[in-house]
Amino acid sequence: MPGTTNGVHFRACNLCEAICGIALRVEDGRITDVRGDPDDPFSRGHVCPKAVALQDVQADPDRLRRPLKREGADWREIGWEEALDEAARRLVEVRRAHGRDAVAVYLGNPNVHNSGSLLFGLPFLKALWTRNVYSATSVDQLPHHLAAWAMFGHRLLIPIPDVDRTSFLLVLGANPRVSNGSLMTAPGIGRRLDAIRERGGTVVVVDPRRTETARKADRHLPVRPGTDALLLAAIVHTLFEEDLVCPERMGRLAAATDGLDALQAAVAAFAPERVAPATRVPAGETRRLARELAAAESAVVYGRLGVSVQEFGGLCHWLINAVNGLTGNLDRAGGAMFPRAAVDLVERSGPGGFDRYRSRVSGLPEFSRELPVAALAEEIATPGDGQVRALVTSAGNPVLSTPGGHRLEEALAGLDFMVSVDLYLNETTRHADLILPPTPPLEHDHYDLAFLQLAVRHVARYSPPLFDPPPGTLHDWQIFLELQTRLTLADPEAPLPRKLAARARRRAMAAVGPRGLLDLALRTGPYGAGFVPGRPGLTLRRLEREPHGIDLGPMEPCLPGRLRTPERRIALAPELFTADLARLEQRLAQLAAGAANGGLVLIGRRHVRSNNSWMHNAPRLMKGKERCTLLVHPDDAARLGIADGGEEVRVAVTSGTGRIEVIAEVSDEMMPGVVSLPHGWGHDRPGTRLATAAAHPGASANDVTDPGLVDRLSGNAALSGVPVEVAVLRG
Ligand SMILES: Nc1nc2c(c(=O)[nH]1)N[C@H]1C(S)=C(S)[C@@H](COP(=O)(O)OP(=O)(O)OC[C@H]3O[C@@H](n4cnc5c(=O)[nH]c(N)nc54)[C@H](O)[C@@H]3O)O[C@H]1N2
Numbered sequence: 240m241p242g243t244t245n246g247v248h249f250r251a252c253n254l255c256e257a258i259c260g261i262a263l264r265v266e267d268g269r270i271t272d273v274r275g276d277p278d279d280p281f282s283r284g285h286v287c288p289k290a291v292a293l294q295d296v297q298a299d300p301d302r303l304r305r306p307l308k309r310e311g312a313d314w315r316e317i318g319w320e321e322a323l324d325e326a327a328r329r330l331v332e333v334r335r336a337h338g339r340d341a342v343a344v345y346l347g348n349p350n351v352h353n354s355g356s357l358l359f360g361l362p363f364l365k366a367l368w369t370r371n372v373y374s375a376t377s378v379d380q381l382p383h384h385l386a387a388w389a390m391f392g393h394r395l396l397i398p399i400p401d402v403d404r405t406s407f408l409l410v411l412g413a414n415p416r417v418s419n420g421s422l423m424t425a426p427g428i429g430r431r432l433d434a435i436r437e438r439g440g441t442v443v444v445v446d447p448r449r450t451e452t453a454r455k456a457d458r459h460l461p462v463r464p465g466t467d468a469l470l471l472a473a474i475v476h477t478l479f480e481e482d483l484v485c486p487e488r489m490g491r492l493a494a495a496t497d498g499l500d501a502l503q504a505a506v507a508a509f510a511p512e513r514v515a516p517a518t519r520v521p522a523g524e525t526r527r528l529a530r531e532l533a534a535a536e537s538a539v540v541y542g543r544l545g546v547s548v549q550e551f552g553g554l555c556h557w558l559i560n561a562v563n564g565l566t567g568n569l570d571r572a573g574g575a576m577f578p579r580a581a582v583d584l585v586e587r588s589g590p591g592g593f594d595r596y597r598s599r600v601s602g603l604p605e606f607s608r609e610l611p612v613a614a615l616a617e618e619i620a621t622p623g624d625g626q627v628r629a630l631v632t633s634a635g636n637p638v639l640s641t642p643g644g645h646r647l648e649e650a651l652a653g654l655d656f657m658v659s660v661d662l663y664l665n666e667t668t669r670h671a672d673l674i675l676p677p678t679p680p681l682e683h684d685h686y687d688l689a690f691l692q693l694a695v696r697h698v699a700r701y702s703p704p705l706f707d708p709p710p711g712t713l714h715d716w717q718i719f720l721e722l723q724t725r726l727t728l729a730d731p732e733a734p735l736p737r738k739l740a741a742r743a744r745r746r747a748m749a750a751v752g753p754r755g756l757l758d759l760a761l762r763t764g765p766y767g768a769g770f771v772p773g774r775p776g777l778t779l780r781r782l783e784r785e786p787h788g789i790d791l792g793p794m795e796p797c798l799p800g801r802l803r804t805p806e807r808r809i810a811l812a813p814e815l816f817t818a819d820l821a822r823l824e825q826r827l828a829q830l831a832a833g834a835a836n837g838g839l840v841l842i843g844r845r846h847v848r849s850n851n852s853w854m855h856n857a858p859r860l861m862k863g864k865e866r867c868t869l870l871v872h873p874d875d876a877a878r879l880g881i882a883d884g885g886e887e888v889r890v891a892v893t894s895g896t897g898r899i900e901v902i903a904e905v906s907d908e909m910m911p912g913v914v915s916l917p918h919g920w921g922h923d924r925p926g927t928r929l930a931t932a933a934a935h936p937g938a939s940a941n942d943v944t945d946p947g948l949v950d951r952l953s954g955n956a957a958l959s960g961v962p963v964e965v966a967v968l969r970g
């Protein structure tokens with residue numbers, strides 16, 4: 240029985256992809272201590288400051304407990320019945336007047352950290368049946384999915400670096416020592432990276448900034464933002480040119496791989512010497528990387544956000560997979576492997592699809608029934624058939640997290656109706672007509688459906704709720720279930736049998752709940768007990784008896800069996816990608832002509848005490864010095880008149896789309912010509928209810944990023960490599 244019993248409770252931290260096991264001490268119904276769970280077989284005691292701040296979210300007086308309805312400039316608390324009925328009624332109204340696509344949805348990142356939302360949000364989306372589905376995926380990892388889909392046949396067959404066994408790790412555009420790892424669930428990643436070097440291995444980091452991860456690596460190679468695809472193409476070129484690809488190295492998968500010759504031809508023009516002036520990575524270093532990757536006992540290239548949120552994100556992730564394949568490190572211990580979770584999402588979900596339709600205004604491609612969020616503002620603001628008139632947001636803050644957030648904000652004001660499922664009245668939800676607040680993380684149970692599928696070891700762990708939800712509150716999954724049901728009930732055109740079926744489904748699903756679905760999925764999964772009493776294997780009961788989680792062993796080779804391509808073959812050179820190389824060639828020509836030289840470009844940055852935009856209201860995380868600062872290389876600082884040290888220098892950062900003011904910090908971590916600003920700030924907008932965050936507002940990086948700057952192939956936003964001007968503010 241969950242509840243507020245005194246003692247130590249174990250659960251998974253749901254704030255980031257590391258999913259650390261944590262131990263929370265409760266006394267008199269209050270949390271008195273949060274620490275890493277030393278008995279968790281996966282995270283072995285690792286924890287970061289954010290887990291400790293989970294209690295701030297729980298206790299936060301600003302966190303919404305009751306639905307809010309807008310009345311002019313004010314908000315009124317209303318009951319759940321009224322709120323849910325009104326939400327459904329207004330969505331149905333818009334749909335009947337303007338068609339299904341007039342209702343858009345934006346799903347934010349915490350949905351993926353909430354098993355109830357995952358299990359009940361998708362059916363709700365299906366019920367809306369709109370093309371205007373958007374999520375944080377397209378400001379994040381869309382290129383990973385596209386490469387997985389095109390090369391391995393399923394959007395979730397994303398190769399994960401086997402960091403615990405590799406002897407050579409090449410990191411591009413990731414800073415796991417701060418982000419705690421992404422598309423690589425590996426709690427305590429710092430220790431794991433240290434261990435590579437302790438066992439005689441090598442870590443190399445390619446990043447425009449000498450990051451916390453780069454500083455502790457064997458080598459750091461600064462790269463000009465947005466040019467990694469050239470560097471990767473040059474590595475592939477070198478592998479072929481220097482005869483470092485041989486089918487024996489590719490092992491048993493060689494026979495299941497197509498496109499070797501096409502790949503060789505595709506990269507023929509990208510010699511390291513030719514691309515070096517553009518990437519600023521010396522040709523000798525590129526060749527050395529290719530040789531080391533080919534020679535190492537095991538090696539893996541891992542690329543993350545920095546090579547995803549850029550104009551050539553699709554090409555980057557294709558080429559990363561290609562290098563891992565060519566060097567014989569795909570699906571092999573110490574290389575890039577495919578985890579098989581206790582709930583195997585590859586088995587349980589569709590393979591995905593690409594470009595079956597496009598966004599109305601800019602023609603950006605669909606991926607797996609989703610459109611790129613860079614298109615959302617224009618889809619709301621541009622009149623015509625198919626214009627978005629209503630928006631549902633769930634666990635998202637796109638005003639701060641998507642490119643040109645200030646433009647989206649203007650567009651939101653023009654909607655007929657907006658409803659947000661969120662814990663807070665923040666920069667995005669302040670534009671809603673209704674806010675529906677779910678229970679906070681510690682009041683519901685959890686199982687990491689998504690991240691256990693991306694983990695460097697096979698693990699299963701169930702977290703019961705720590706606190707009973709107060710009476711009259713709803714979980715995210717219950718809100719989704721209610722909205723879905725009421726969409727049918729509120730529709731005057733829905734025939735009676737459909738309405739009866741909707742009610743029956745609601746009753747059944749409410750009784751089953753996420754727990755029932757999870758038990759079923761575990762029993763029928765690869766490690767499941769099935770339904771035979773006494774048979775060994777996983778059930779929810781079994782997990783409940785193991786509060787620290789169960790280790791199910793290391794990742795194991797599983798190809799070609801798990802491939803979902805038509806003939807279970809790896810596509811090394813899908814045309815989709817080889818055709819996009821023409822765009823890369825054009826960029827190379829522009830850079831060679833010096834078109835982009837001289838100006839500054841903006842990249843992002845994360846801090847261990849931040850979590851995208853939404854943990855800035857936690858007092859425990861907001862101690863210490865100002866974090867929303869612009870890092871500038873000393874040479875650029877000198878040119879711009881930014882003094883090093885002493886007084887605080889405020890600067891204006893201006894781009895083609897906007898202007899913000901922030902504090903500048905001179906730092907030789909930066910590569911010349913590149914400035915860095917974290918995202919998720921800008922808490923000075925009026926009308927929010929975030930007292931702590933508003934006291935440290937910073938400015939939003941996405942007020943200067945550009946919704947027009949996307950990877951034209953995948954549609955992912957290019958948040959990195961945005962041209963900006965920086966000027967000191969005097970007086
Ligand atoms: N503390 C903390 N942890 C987090 C989050 C957070 O906000 N705070 N957010 C979570 C989320 S949602 C995610 S998706 C993950 C992301 O996890 P990571 O991918 O590790 O993200 P970042 O720390 O942003 O690292 C991206 C790196 O790319 C570099 N970079 C920028 N442009 C380029 C480029 O063109 N080429 C190359 N090679 N590098 C480039 C940046 O300098 C930066 O070091 O972190 C998660 N963890």
Ligand SMILES: Nc1nc2c(c(=O)[nH]1)N[C@H]1C(S)=C(S)[C@@H](COP(=O)(O)OP(=O)(O)OC[C@H]3O[C@@H](n4cnc5c(=O)[nH]c(N)nc54)[C@H](O)[C@@H]3O)O[C@H]1N2
Nearest residue numbers: 347348349375379634635636640660661843851852853918
């Ligand atoms: N410039 C720039 N922009 C970026 C990035 C970058 O590196 N640079 N990173 C991008 C990345 S990787 C990501 S993932 C996105 C994140 O962007 P989003 O997903 O849009 O936003 P978050 O900041 O994660 O905000 C999460 C919201 O969910 C709410 N919330 C938290 N927990 C729950 C819950 O359990 N239920 C409900 N219903 N609501 C909850 C919070 O109150 C908050 O409003 O930002 C992207 N934007």
Ligand code: SF4
Nearest residue numbers: 252255258259287290
């Ligand atoms: S690293 Fe991530 S999962 Fe681990 S405690 Fe910190 S926020 Fe939670």
Ligand SMILES: [Mo]
Nearest residue numbers: 348375378379
């Ligand atoms: Mo993300």
